[in-house]
Amino acid sequence: MQFISCYRQIWHILFHSLISYAIMLTFPAGSMEILVFLLSMGHVSVCHIYRQLYDYGGYTLDITGPLMINVQRISSLACSLADGRVKDQSKLSSSRKQHAVKKNPSLLELLSYVFSFHNTICGPFAFFDDYQAFIEGNTAKKLQNGDMSKQSSSSEPSPFWPVLKKIFFAFFYVFLALKVVPIFPISTLRESSFQDKSFLIKMFLVIMITTAQRPKYYFAWSIGEAANNNAGFGISGYDGKGNAKWDLVNNADVAQIEFCTSLKVLLDNWNKTTTYWLRHVVYDRVPAFKMLAVFAVSGTWHGFYPGYYITFFTGFLFTTAGRSIRKCIRPMFQGSKQSQFLYDVITSISTRVVLGYLTFSFVLLEFEPSWIVLKYV
Structure with a gap:
């Protein structure tokens, strides 16, 4: 209904x-x-x-x-x-x-x-020129003209295996959502007992609760991408072996998100088509305060729950800080493979903590419980 x-x-x-x-x-x-x-x-x-x-x-x-x-x-x-x-x-x-x-x-x-029937409800977003090339059967020609492909044939490759793979992962994400979310419910952050726990336990819970929320997004994006690919839409180019890459409307690189070593890598791989839109419509066009404008538009586009604005404003601060830290500190760890590995370990753990700190308010939505968690962590 x-x-x-x-x-x-x-x-x-x-x-x-x-x-x-x-x-x-x-x-x-x-x-x-x-x-x-x-x-x-x-x-x-x-x-x-x-x-x-x-x-x-x-x-x-x-x-x-x-x-x-x-x-x-x-x-x-x-x-x-x-x-x-x-x-x-x-x-x-x-x-x-x-x-x-x-x-x-x-x-x-x-x-x-x-x-378009395969992405009206939940997308993902695609640019008009890409959609037009698809609907007119000119995708291969467009890629060749753009020098994005080594493929010489104008025939469209079969989406069977990419679609099957994405449907398999969609069911896997559903399984994770059904099994993990009950273990780490978001309601835990609203309970008064949360305030009495140690700082490390609080941060652990924040990280695990926000991590448990992500599979439902992965599921929706995988299904949306599979539907588009099944219609024949979604080729971004070809690899060195001439195999089609069905990732034009890919919204998340899960491995890059879950094992990222910086907030920038995470933002580049989370809700990617929305990032493309924000870059095309906002970042490339505003004359100043580009990052602030992007986060402000993203917050408004999502809605008016206070939690969105806490997340995006904090995200802006951490992104700005991350750029400075990378510029100043990263060169100190580039002397050897061991120091590079140590830097990656430190930044990976730090990003996990930052990600949990950033996103719990996005899930809580309301100001008061978000402020309480902020105050106690």
Whole structure:
């Protein structure tokens, strides 16, 4: 019934897409992408606030989730169209040139992109030019023109084994979520007994509880990626042996996340398609305070629970600090393989601690319990 209710609200996506399309056709580059971005973020913000009023802290499936993905699609398309209208393409970064759209899409092309059956509900996000190449059967040609492939054949490879692998891991993540979450429930952080434990026990619980929350995200992303790959979408290039790499819409490199040695590596491998969107729409376009702008937009895009803002503001501070530490301290450990290994061990453990410290408020959502945990750790 929740799924049916979600589709009764599909007019939100249609309205958002049509108004944005009218802006793209009417306004010039420079103002067009800004107006579309503001409209998109404003629309999803209203939906977030409404959802928090009627389902505070709940997980009801409504249009908010699909609308968040559509915000990424529409705002990125507006920015790509603006890039396509730049006369001197040499002024653009390689990424912006790669995704530039030089011709206004037709209404049919826009609605196809917005309502593609394999990623309407939960994505993952993909750029319009990649989707257009897929829908027109020109993926192999696009990769060759971009010098991203050694593959000479224009035929599309089979997604059978990549899809099977991702479905297998999706069930594995479900198993982990069902078995691990009950051992380390998030409710532990709300209990008064948590405050009486030693600092080391508290940090251990914070790390384990936040780790136990991640498999459900891995599951959703694996299923979404498998659905896209099964439709034939998701080839990013070819390896040295000519085998297709089905990771264009990959959202998480689990090994890199769970064994990362820095916060930057973690952020680069967590919710990757959203990172691509933030880089394309925010980071590459704002003139100053780029990282702060990225974290601010990411927080607003997620919603208005205080926990989101605690996480993203703290993430901004730790990311800034991490850059300084890497610049100043890392060179001291590059003299030998042993010292490099020691540095990796120290930074890996530190990143585990920082990750737990950053993300518990994202899961708790509310300010008071998040503040209590912050105060005691």
